[in-house]
Amino acid sequence: MSGSILFQAIIFLAGAIICVPIAKRFGLSSVLGYLIAGILIGPYVLGFVGEEGDDILHFAEFGVVIMLFLIGLEIEPKSFWKMRKSIVGMGGAQLIATLALSYAAFSYYGYDWKVSLVISMAVVLSSTAIVLQTLKEKGLMETNYGAASFSILLFQDIIVIPMLAIIPLLSSKDVSAIDTAGHEGESQTYLLDGLPIGVQGFAVILSVVLVILAGRYLFVPMLRLVAKAKVRELLSASALIIVLGLALVMELVGLSPALGAFLGGVVLATSEFKHELESNLEPFKGLLLGLFFMAVGASINFIIIADNPMMISGIVLGVILLKAVVIFGVAALFRLKMDQRLLLAVGLAQVGEFAFVLLSFAFQLNILDRAQLDMMLVVTAVTMTLAPILGMINERLILPRIGTKESEARTMDHIARSHKTILVGFGHFGSTVGRFLRSHGIEATILDHDSNRVDLLRKMGFEVYYGDATRPDLLESAGIEEAELLISAVDNPDTTLTLVELVREKYPHVKIMARAKGRYDAYELLNMGVQNVYRESLESSVKLASDVLAHMGFRKYSIMRQAQNFIKYDEESLRRMADQPKDTEEYIFKAREEIQQQEKLLEDDLKRGIIDDDHHWDSAEMRRQKGKLK
Amino acid sequence: MPKILLLFAHPRFERSRVNKALIEKVRKKDGVTFHDLYEQYPDFNIDVVMEKSLLANHDIIIWHHPFYWYSCPPLLKQWIDVVLEYKWAYGPEGNALQGKQVMSAITTGGTKKVYCAEGTNNYPVNEFLLPFEQTARLCGMDYLPPFVVMGTHSLPDQDLEAYTVAYDTAIDLLLDGVSETQLSKHAFFNQLPQLTNKNVK
Numbered sequence: 001m002s003g004s005i006l007f008q009a010i011i012f013l014a015g016a017i018i019c020v021p022i023a024k025r026f027g028l029s030s031v032l033g034y035l036i037a038g039i040l041i042g043p044y045v046l047g048f049v050g051e052e053g054d055d056i057l058h059f060a061e062f063g064v065v066i067m068l069f070l071i072g073l074e075i076e077p078k079s080f081w082k083m084r085k086s087i088v089g090m091g092g093a094q095l096i097a098t099l100a101l102s103y104a105a106f107s108y109y110g111y112d113w114k115v116s117l118v119i120s121m122a123v124v125l126s127s128t129a130i131v132l133q134t135l136k137e138k139g140l141m142e143t144n145y146g147a148a149s150f151s152i153l154l155f156q157d158i159i160v161i162p163m164l165a166i167i168p169l170l171s172s173k174d175v176s177a178i179d180t181a182g183h184e185g186e187s188q189t190y191l192l193d194g195l196p197i198g199v200q201g202f203a204v205i206l207s208v209v210l211v212i213l214a215g216r217y218l219f220v221p222m223l224r225l226v227a228k229a230k231v232r233e234l235l236s237a238s239a240l241i242i243v244l245g246l247a248l249v250m251e252l253v254g255l256s257p258a259l260g261a262f263l264g265g266v267v268l269a270t271s272e273f274k275h276e277l278e279s280n281l282e283p284f285k286g287l288l289l290g291l292f293f294m295a296v297g298a299s300i301n302f303i304i305i306a307d308n309p310m311m312i313s314g315i316v317l318g319v320i321l322l323k324a325v326v327i328f329g330v331a332a333l334f335r336l337k338m339d340q341r342l343l344l345a346v347g348l349a350q351v352g353e354f355a356f357v358l359l360s361f362a363f364q365l366n367i368l369d370r371a372q373l374d375m376m377l378v379v380t381a382v383t384m385t386l387a388p389i390l391g392m393i394n395e396r397l398i399l400p401r402i403g404t405k406e407s408e409a410r411t412m413d414h415i416a417r418s419h420k421t422i423l424v425g426f427g428h429f430g431s432t433v434g435r436f437l438r439s440h441g442i443e444a445t446i447l448d449h450d451s452n453r454v455d456l457l458r459k460m461g462f463e464v465y466y467g468d469a470t471r472p473d474l475l476e477s478a479g480i481e482e483a484e485l486l487i488s489a490v491d492n493p494d495t496t497l498t499l500v501e502l503v504r505e506k507y508p509h510v511k512i513m514a515r516a517k518g519r520y521d522a523y524e525l526l527n528m529g530v531q532n533v534y535r536e537s538l539e540s541s542v543k544l545a546s547d548v549l550a551h552m553g554f555r556k557y558s559i560m561r562q563a564q565n566f567i568k569y570d571e572e573s574l575r576r577m578a579d580q581p582k583d584t585e586e587y588i589f590k591a592r593e594e595i596q597q598q599e600k601l602l603e604d605d606l607k608r609g610i611i612d613d614d615h616h617w618d619s620a621e622m623r624r625q626k627g628k629l630k
Numbered sequence: 631m632p633k634i635l636l637l638f639a640h641p642r643f644e645r646s647r648v649n650k651a652l653i654e655k656v657r658k659k660d661g662v663t664f665h666d667l668y669e670q671y672p673d674f675n676i677d678v679v680m681e682k683s684l685l686a687n688h689d690i691i692i693w694h695h696p697f698y699w700y701s702c703p704p705l706l707k708q709w710i711d712v713v714l715e716y717k718w719a720y721g722p723e724g725n726a727l728q729g730k731q732v733m734s735a736i737t738t739g740g741t742k743k744v745y746c747a748e749g750t751n752n753y754p755v756n757e758f759l760l761p762f763e764q765t766a767r768l769c770g771m772d773y774l775p776p777f778v779v780m781g782t783h784s785l786p787d788q789d790l791e792a793y794t795v796a797y798d799t800a801i802d803l804l805l806d807g808v809s810e811t812q813l814s815k816h817a818f819f820n821q822l823p824q825l826t827n828k829n830v831k
Contacts, residue, residue, distance in 0.1 A: 564675045608678065608712075 011048045012056075015041045016290050029134050032388035034290050038297020039385075049298050057295035057356070062247070063288025064129045064353060066281055068157075068258045069243050071132060071150075072265020073274055074141075080266050083151055090148060090330055091155020094348075097326040098124045105318065114170045118362040119376055121163045123319055127352035128153045128258070129289060130387050134347070145340040148331065149347055157259050160354050164254075164361060171365035207253045211246060211260060215267025223273045227451040227466055239280040242268075272454045275447070276467045278477035296353070300381040304374050315379050320386065324349040339399055346394040350387035351380040420483040422447065424469040424499060426457060429515055429536060430489030434462065444487065445478045470498045472506060480507050488514040493521045500528055519574065526578040535574075542567055558606070565605050569598045631661055631805055635688035639667045639695040639706035648737050648782040648790060649696065655794040661805050663688060667705050674708055681713040686726060690804050691771075693762065694735040700751075700758045710765060719769045728770040733777060733804070733819060734762055735797070741781035755780070756817055772810070777819040796825045 015037035023033030041048040049056075075083075102123045106116035131149055132141075140146045219242055226234045243261055250260030268277065305312050324345040331341035356377065363373040423434055423444035430446070437444055446464045448454050454466045467474040469490075480486065486503055490496045496514060503510055513532040516522040525533045546563045550556050573594040580587050636656070640649055643666075657664040665684065671677075685691070695702045713719075718726050736755070744750045745758075759776055766773040777800050779785070779793050800819050808822070816822060 561675060564673050568675075 008049070008056075011041055012291060012294055015294060020290070028392065029137055029388045030290075031130050031133055031137075031293055032385075034293035035297040035385045035388070038294035039300060040297075041294070042298030042300065044300070044302040056291060057299060060288050060292035060295050061353065062257075063285055063290075063292045065247050065257045065261045066243055066285040067129065067132060067289060069246070069261035069265040070278060070281055070285055072262040072267075073269050073278055075266055076269045077266055083147070086148065086151040086334070087155050090334055091152050091159070093330045093333065094152050094327060095124055095155070095159060097329065098323060101322055101326065102319070105322065114367050115372060117170065118167060118358065118367050119372075121167075122355035122358045122376060122380070123323065123351055125156045125160065125352045125354045125358070126153060126323070126348040127350050127384055127387065128157060129292060129353055130350060130384055131347055133289060134388065134391065143340070144336055145343045145347070148334070148336060148340070148344050152327070152330075152348060154262070156352070156354070157256055157262070160256055160358070161254070161259075163358060167358070167362050167367065168365060170362075170367055203253050204255060207249055207255065207260075208263060210249065211263050212267050215264055215271075219264075219268060220271050220273065223271075223276075223466075224451055224455060227273075227276075235276060236280040239277045240284065242277075243281065270463075272451075272458055272464055272466045275445075275465045275474055275477045279467070279471070279473035282473065282477065292353070296381050296384055299377065300385070301374060301378050304378050305382075308375075312375065312378060312382070315375070316382050316386070319351060319379060320349045320383055320390070323351075342394060342398060346390050347387075349390065350383040352384070355380045420479055421445070421485045421487065422469075422475070422478055422480060422483050423487045423489060424448075425489035425491060425515075426453070426462070426464050427489070427491055429491070430487075431457070431462070433487060433489055445483075447474070447478055470495060470502060472502060475503070475507075480510060483507075483510050486510050486512050488512065490515065491517075493517050493524075496521070497524060497528070500525060500530055504529060520582070522574055523578045523582070526575060533574075538567060538570065562602055562606065565602055566598070569601055573598060632689035632807070633687065634662045634690045634692060634801060634804060635684060636662055636664045636692045636694055637667060637706070637709070638665065639693075639703045639709070641668055641703050641705070643668065646696065646737075648779055648785060648793075649694075651790050651794050652735075652737075652779070652797050653694075655798050656801050659798075659801060662801060667709060668703075671705065674705060676705075676709055676712050678712055678715070681709065682715075682718065682726070685713070685730075688730075690731045690733070692733050692735050692801075697736045697738040697755070697758070701761070714765070714769060725770060730771045731774055731804070732762075732766040732771045733774040734759055735777040737779045737782050739781070739783050741784075745780070754817075774804075774813055775816050775819045775821075796820060799825050 016034060019037035019040065020030050020033035023036065024030060040046055043049065099120050102120035103116050106119055107113060111119070131153060135141050135146050135149060141150070223235070223238055226238050242264065246260040246264040247257035250257045268274065327348050328341050328345035331344045336344065359368060359373055359376050359380075362368045363370070368376070421437070421442060421444040423430055423437075423446045426434060426446050426448040430448070434444060434446055443463070446462065447467050447469045448457070448464055449466070449468045451466050454464045457464045465478065467478075469475060469478075480503070486507075488496050488499055490499060493516070496516070500512055500514060503512055511532075512530050514525050514530050514534065516525055516533050516535050518535060518537065522533045522535050542563050546556075546559045549559050577587075577590065577594065580590060638653060640646060643649060643653075653664070656662060663684070667676075693702065693706060695706055701707070714727075715724075717724050736759075738745065738755065740749075740751060745753070745755045747753070755778055756776070763773040777797060785793075800822075803822070803824055812822070813819075819825070
């Protein structure tokens with residue numbers, strides 16, 4: 001049924017296009033939509049996809065790698081370091097408790113100790129892909145619950161490595177005898193195989209250092225070079241090469257590619273290319289993750305379920321319950337609020353994608369037999385499918401009955417973030433704007449398209465990002481969805497107009513404040529509906545004229561008043577003239593009228609308060625008034 | 631019903647606990663036009679024409695400000711200087727404000743103890759307010775006893791709450807109309823029995 005690669009691509013894409021919008025329509029997460037699509041196109045329902053589903057699964061795992069890179073990009077090294085306690089603490093507690101309980105349970109049901117141990121290792125791991133995708137989709141990454149989920153998942157991603165190292169020790173079979181035919185990276189021969197443990201450990205540390213150094217001294221200069229070429233797709237290519245390179249290096253030394261990508265992301269989080277990388281990789285990540293979820297759905301073996309419905313559902317329920325209870329306990333230990341505990345417990349209760357790797361590896365080592373492997377693979381896939389459903393039940397039915405809700409999680413921090421500001425263009429104009437804002441603690445997200453200037457400004461200590469702000473994807477990764485304000489300080493009037501048009505059309509909630517070169521640009525911006533237009537030369541030219549007058553002997557205070565009035569009247573006249581057709585006799589006539597009117601108003605202002613015949617303060621007049629009032 | 635123009639002048643409003651509470655209580659009341667001078671004219675460039683029309687449209691004016699150096703902050707003084715024009719507010723044909731009422735609403739850091747003949751400031755608050763009183767009188771307006779919150783530096787929260795309630799009541803009284811005879815008996819608007827019943831010292 002499934003011949004060409006084109007046919008397969010069409011099947012997967014069509015499955016996604018049909019199922020995900022339907023799931024969304026019913027208020028379900030996109031993850032569930034993908035999983036259902038996978039089940040439908042899989043071998044047991046429509047049968048479009050057969051055994052090759054497994055290969056696709058491994059290919060699509062690369063989506064998880066890209067996702068961790070993107071997550072790393074959003075975590076600056078400083079905040080990563082701050083999280084170390086919760087990563088080790090929560091992650092460690094979850095590992096030990098889950099492993100112990102699960103081991104006890106499987107041993108109790110008569111499984112061999114090796115089998116129980118391997119299965120328990122798999123059970124410990126939750127699905128980074130599902131949980132983080134759901135968190136991002138709901139915008140919950142910043143909450144306590146989001147941070148706790150992330151800590152535990154990250155710890156699990158790290159702990160997979162020692163697990164993969166331990167499993168061969170359990171095998172009676174000679175490790176080196178395993179052929180390299182396994183499709184998993186983990187079962188390939190590594191560079192380091194056969195080296196003593198100490199050297200291996202050293203190599204691992206070395207590769208982590210290498211990633212950090214490469215981030216600083218290789219990736220950033222490379223991106224700068226590529227940016228100068230001003231060919232957009234080259235930046236996409238560079239982004240992919242970085243992630244692929246990281247994954248490759250990590251696989252060679254036997255570390256998890258996802259972890260390597262995450263580290264690379266953290267290193268690049270402070271670079272000016274952060275948003276550019278994000279917007280370039282986002283579509284790849286989305287598609288590959290979708291593919292990954294569909295592959296999981298397609299891999300569910302319904303024949304096994306049909307053969308042992310009681311046993312499979314028993315294990316599925318048992319595993320979910322066990323994981324949820326342990327995580328609930330850990331969350332309580334770390335003093336999360338009741339609702340956050342529940343969210344976390346239900347959120348992380350599934351078995352994750354790393355279980356596929358661990359279990360297949362153990363099967364190749366003869367620790368698990370075919371039946372045990374199939375059973376656990378089905379359990380894993382089913383728990384992953386149930387995860388979004390359980391999450392939904394938790395949110396809709398259980399949480400509303402429990403007192404505290406989101407509002408408590410919103411701190412002052414949240415308020416500060418809700419005033420998000422994007423500053424486009426960081427030349428002479430924009431940098432002045434940015435500096436003044438910063439002196440008031442307002443850190444705008446700054447975008448500029450001149451890579452040389454970005455480089456220079458970053459050396460001077462400004463956090464500027466490289467990118468062309470007239471691209472919606474870049475604006476999106478700069479956070480325009482949540483932004484309140486966009487400041488356009490772009491020099492080129494055409495770029496300004498393109499930017500303003502884009503923002504007004506796609507993000508009407510964002511207030512725009514725009515720099516205009518002169519009167520005619522200001523007219524155009526006003527006519528596009530921008531209320532806050534700033535002519536760059538107005539204030540300084542009036543200031544110059546004021547200084548001239550002061551030099552000639554006019555009193556400075558009076559001049560300042562008049563300068564303020566002049567600017568005010570000129571702004572008013574600008575707004576009146578904005579929609580007049582230009583280049584006509586009538587426009588010139590009107591403009592002349594406006595100028596005359598303006599001069600008259602200024603003259604009136606100057607005369608105001610000058611009273612020639614105010615004898616009111618004479619003592620005689622005062623007495624007369626007093627008599628009148630009495 | 632008469633209308634109140636609440637002219638508020640405070641150069642550091644964001645730092646003021648007491649004024650924030652007072653203003654928050656009354657700014658949105660029916661019949662009250664809240665006019666934040668420092669927010670409206672950060673450059674001190676007062677729009678005289680607009681200010682005059684505002685005055686014309688209101689019957690009662692409140693000069694609400696912190697008491698700085700025995701007087702008002704400079705923008706309110708500027709307002710008095712430029713808005714109360716000759717031949718409009720005073721002088722020949724200067725009767726635009728005739729018959730309107732003016733009340734000062736002030737906050738002082740010092741307590742009532744320092745504002746008296748024996749205290750460090752030597753004179754009671756009312757005497758420091760004489761320029762405002764005379765300004766009002768010259769324009770033919772009635773100057774009402776001031777609403778005063780004193781000792782703001784050490785004012786406990788529950789007392790502040792009581793003051794905001796009193797201010798609210800004072801504005802209701804002004805809108806309903808208070809008799810001149812009743813007012814003339816008191817040095818401070820706060821001392822009116824309608825307000826003291828609300829437990830304000």
